[in-house]
Amino acid sequence: ETGVTQTPRHLVMGMTNKKSLKCEQHLGHNAMYWYKQSAKKPLELMFVYNFKEQTENNSVPSRFSPECPNSSHLFLHLHTLQPEDSALYLCASSQDEPQGLNTEAFFGQGTRLTVV
């Protein structure tokens, strides 16, 4: 248990569906991240929020829409996804930026997304 909780753990959705991934941390961290992990590829950073403000958007398609209502919660809203978006989506948090690597980053268990 890392203190970062993601729900759901598994999600199957059609290309016309709208769904949301949720990430929650009560570690008192200020920065939260969404990562995408495709099969046999390195982790890809998608979005960074620091103090609820989005500080980074790594050229992610608009069919992925993040929301950070407070420093403890992070959502990833999904709509009209493509089959190639099927991947493991990981949330992480850290005390501060950049990307938690001068402090430790804590990861959630991930949501395994399948787009059919």
Place this chain on the structure above:
Amino acid sequence: KNEVEQSPQNLTAQEGEFITINCSYSVGISALHWLQQHPGGGIVSLFMLSSGKKKHGRLIATINIQEKHSSLHITASHPRDSAVYICAVLSNSNYQLIWGAGTKLIIKP
């Protein structure tokens, strides 16, 4: 060529063997991380290094800044060590985190 290269990509060993996983990088860094990802997907941070060597239980991580190389060692390996081990470096030029592709380790009983 990836800026962070891990080797081997896959490693299968018998329980009790000494394991070494390597990470080479081509950028200037301020820190290097080793992380462990279990089959369910969750990632756990093992070590953060900027120089020298760290040890935690049966895990040892070393880094050679001049050679731009780090190794993760597992002593007396156990089937529960089976996981993907990921190396990630923090670039000291743009503070971007650069991830290796991971090494899949299987320890057979």
